[in-house]
Amino acid sequence: MKFPFRFWLVVGVFLLISYIDLYSATEAGEHGVTPSQIKNLIWWTVNFLVLTILLYKLLRKPMVNFFVSRKENLVKEYEELLARKKEAEAKYLELQEKIKNLKAEAEAIYQNYVEQGLKEKEKIIEEAKLQAERIREQVQVYIAQEMEKAKDLLRIELAKESVKLAEELLKKNLTPEDQKRLVKNFIEQIKGRSLN
Amino acid sequence: MRALAIALKYAKGLFIAAKELNQAEEYGKELTKLLKELKSQPEVFQVLQSPVYPPDIKLDILQEVVRVYRVPAEIERFLVLLIERRRIQYLEEIVAMYQALLDEELGIARGEVVAAYPLSEAEKSELEESLKELLKKQVYLEVRVDPEIIGGIKVKIGDYIWDGTVKSQLEKFKEIIIKGV
Known part of the structure; x- marks a missing residue:
């Protein structure tokens, strides 16, 4: 098994700190390093090394995997955020473009409505004219009909009055001789028919 | 319309019988005379025509009428038939129809x-x-x-x-x- 340089560096620094600490402790009031202390130091050192190696052996892969996975997730998230940022930027640009066109669009819609309104107005006026023309024609027909009716009524009234007057005159003026002549004429007509 | 149809039926029957007896004109005259006489007696004529009175009473009245006006026997039988069949109310129409048939014939x-x-x-x-x-x-x-x-x-x-x-x-x-x- 080969440990990387960093591992050995960390172990060395730790040991160095431990020796410095031990040395400081003897300098502070103790009378020299005792063999038991040296022995303890060696044991601690060995223990520490074994612990370090075990930790390295057991935790290295999961730790590496954890960090790799974390890195990948972060990269993925970063890429996603980047994509969303790009999308948002595009949307922003699009909206900006739309806002720019909005006024023109509103103007176009307004113009369109104005044109439609004008056309509708013309259409209504045209229809009203046609309707007025139709009504005028109908009124003329109605007037003509009423005139005809009035004429007919007048004619009927005239006929009635004329005949009434004629009847009265004839009743007054027909003499018995006239009556006999009328009967005679009738008999002559019958005779004429039988001859024919 | 129904009255005319009934009257025509009876008038035709009498007319055919009268023709066979060579008495068509006489019967016509007798019927016209009898109708005229009956009309001159509205009460009698009304009783004969009314559906309220039963045929028995009408027959009694007819006997009296026949006796007074000396109606020929054939005409009397015809009038009895009209009473029995409850058709005497159409006498006026029957006489008119008979006259029309006679006129047509003559x-x-x-x-x-x-x-x-x-x-x-x-x-x-x-x-x-x-x-x-x-x-x-x-x-x-x-x-x-x-x-x-x-x-x-x-x-x-x-x-x-x-x-x-x-x-x-x-x-x-x-x-x-x-x-x-």
Whole structure:
């Protein structure tokens, strides 16, 4: 098994700190390093090394995997955020473009409505004219009909009055001789028919 | 309409029987005379025609009528038949139908003449003669006076009408004015 340089560096620094600490402790009031202390130091050192190696052996892969996975997730998230940022930027640009066109669009819609309104107005006026023309024609027909009716009524009234007057005159003026002549004429007509 | 159909049925029956007995004209005269006499006695005629009275009473009355007016036996039997069959109320129509059948048989046309004044016998005869020439039938007219026709005369024989009245001429004149011809 080969440990990387960093591992050995960390172990060395730790040991160095431990020796410095031990040395400081003897300098502070103790009378020299005792063999038991040296022995303890060696044991601690060995223990520490074994612990370090075990930790390295057991935790290295999961730790590496954890960090790799974390890195990948972060990269993925970063890429996603980047994509969303790009999308948002595009949307922003699009909206900006739309806002720019909005006024023109509103103007176009307004113009369109104005044109439609004008056309509708013309259409209504045209229809009203046609309707007025139709009504005028109908009124003329109605007037003509009423005139005809009035004429007919007048004619009927005239006929009635004329005949009434004629009847009265004839009743007054027909003499018995006239009556006999009328009967005679009738008999002559019958005779004429039988001859024919 | 039903009355006319019934009257025609009985009149035809009597007429056929009368023809067989060579008494068609006589029966006609007798029936006309009897009807005239009955009409002159409205109470009697009303009882005979009314459906309220039973046939027995009507037969008793008929016996009396026959005795008083000396109605021939055949006519009496016919009247009894009408009472029994409850058809006596159509006597007037039956007589009219009989007369029409007789007229048809004898070539007689009866009609009515409407005049504004009472026609003289000479005028009536002249008119009947002229119509006889036209219809080739003996014509008998009854005169009716109606001053409303103003002048002229109107003759009605069966379905034929000859209208020579001043009133109808004025009506025609009125139609011409109305039509504006």
